[in-house]
Amino acid sequence: MLSKIILRQDLPKLVDALANDFLVIAPTYEKKVPTFSEVESSSEVEFDILFNEKLPMLPPKKIFFPAKQTVFKYSLTKGVTDSCDEVSDAANHNKNIVIFGVSPCDVSGVGVLERIFKENYSDDVFLQLRDKTAIISMNCLDHCYENCFCETMSSNDPKSGFDIMLTEISKSKLIAVPNSDKGKKILRDYPEIFTQISEKDSEAYTDALNLKNKNFKTEFLVEGLASHIEDNFESKIWEEFTEKCLFCGSCTFVCPTCYCYTVKEIVSVDLKDGERQREWDSCYFPEFALVAGDHNFREKKEQRFRYRYLHKFVDLPRRYNLEGCVGCGRCVTYCPANIDVRDVLKKIRGVM
Ligand code: SF4
Numbered sequence: 001m002l003s004k005i006i007l008r009q010d011l012p013k014l015v016d017a018l019a020n021d022f023l024v025i026a027p028t029y030e031k032k033v034p035t036f037s038e039v040e041s042s043s044e045v046e047f048d049i050l051f052n053e054k055l056p057m058l059p060p061k062k063i064f065f066p067a068k069q070t071v072f073k074y075s076l077t078k079g080v081t082d083s084c085d086e087v088s089d090a091a092n093h094n095k096n097i098v099i100f101g102v103s104p105c106d107v108s109g110v111g112v113l114e115r116i117f118k119e120n121y122s123d124d125v126f127l128q129l130r131d132k133t134a135i136i137s138m139n140c141l142d143h144c145y146e147n148c149f150c151e152t153m154s155s156n157d158p159k160s161g162f163d164i165m166l167t168e169i170s171k172s173k174l175i176a177v178p179n180s181d182k183g184k185k186i187l188r189d190y191p192e193i194f195t196q197i198s199e200k201d202s203e204a205y206t207d208a209l210n211l212k213n214k215n216f217k218t219e220f221l222v223e224g225l226a227s228h229i230e231d232n233f234e235s236k237i238w239e240e241f242t243e244k245c246l247f248c249g250s251c252t253f254v255c256p257t258c259y260c261y262t263v264k265e266i267v268s269v270d271l272k273d274g275e276r277q278r279e280w281d282s283c284y285f286p287e288f289a290l291v292a293g294d295h296n297f298r299e300k301k302e303q304r305f306r307y308r309y310l311h312k313f314v315d316l317p318r319r320y321n322l323e324g325c326v327g328c329g330r331c332v333t334y335c336p337a338n339i340d341v342r343d344v345l346k347k348i349r350g351v352m
């Protein structure tokens with residue numbers, strides 16, 4: 001069996017070993033908020049985030065698709081002077097990247113973005129970063145907190161998109177299951193950390209997976225949801241939630257599958273140099289659907305509120321055959337108006 005055992009006490013050793021060979025991104029706290037950050041040693045990593053049911057505030061999308069990014073720089077006399085490869089820190093880093101401690105729902109979220117950034121138009125900026133990254137995922141054996149509904153969105157057990165899956169099989173041991181050549185290589189390259197698996201460990205792994213199956217329960221039905229939303233296009237339910245919404249955009253920024261961005265041209269005062277930037281945008285902002293001639297396709301607040309649901313739960317499933325939500329619950333956690341995506345969907349479904 002290619003899987004190996006790693007002792008929980010050796011996780012810091014693994015991070016230190018990886019940091020010699022890779023740019024390592026791992027869970028840390030920034031101003032007491034759990035986040036993914038670049039780390040140089042295990043002393044910077046907050047391992048309790050992995051084991052104590054916390055999700056970093058921003059999902060790993062910020063690594064492949066930063067909140068603000070220079071796409072290229074140009075000069076009047078020299079043409080394009082730098083492309084994103086040269087100006088992006090992570091893309092420019094000589095080392096490959098390892099993201100350590102990614103939850104299964106976030107693995108699924110990266111998968112959604114990868115599909116979107118590959119389909120129709122290939123976004124090299126995103127794909128280059130994704131290509132040089134290995135993901136070490138930390139399995140969840142139960143819902144990680146009250147706002148999680150990953151099982152409902154079928155994102156708690158991804159089959160691809162990660163290179164190693166770590167699963168706790170006892171208080172002191174984890175099993176490391178490789179899922180790609182990159183993952184197999186990491187297990188091979190650190191033999192002092194990853195050790196052989198015993199028959200008893202295999203049995204404990206089966207027990208852990210059985211426990212996971214038992215613990216996860218579907219919260220509401222997703223099947224047929226797209227039709228329910230379409231049938232309720234004119235429903236008063238949208239207005240009800242629109243009245244509460246502050247249109248701050250937080251839910252879209254923390255969402256692992258939201259990918260909308262705007263493009264800005266920053267030009268020097270003498271008009272000789274400039275750069276093109278892209279930065280996260282939100283469909284909840286009034287200017288999002290504003291086009292030339294001052295026409296706004298979603299002028300009214302309820303149109304904007306409804307649109308996010310149409311995009312995630314109607315358009316993406318129909319167009320790409322994938323869910324536009326992985327049930328991470330971040331939008332619930334960070335909504336200042338206490339709007340819960342599950343309540344909206346349940347009301348639309350008529351089960352609340
Ligand atoms: S976080 Fe809440 S208040 Fe802010 S835009 Fe989203 S739903 Fe509205």
Ligand code: SF4
Pocket residue numbers: 251254255256257258324325326327328329330331332341
């Ligand atoms: S819509 Fe909310 S629950 Fe679904 S993936 Fe986005 S942040 Fe997570």
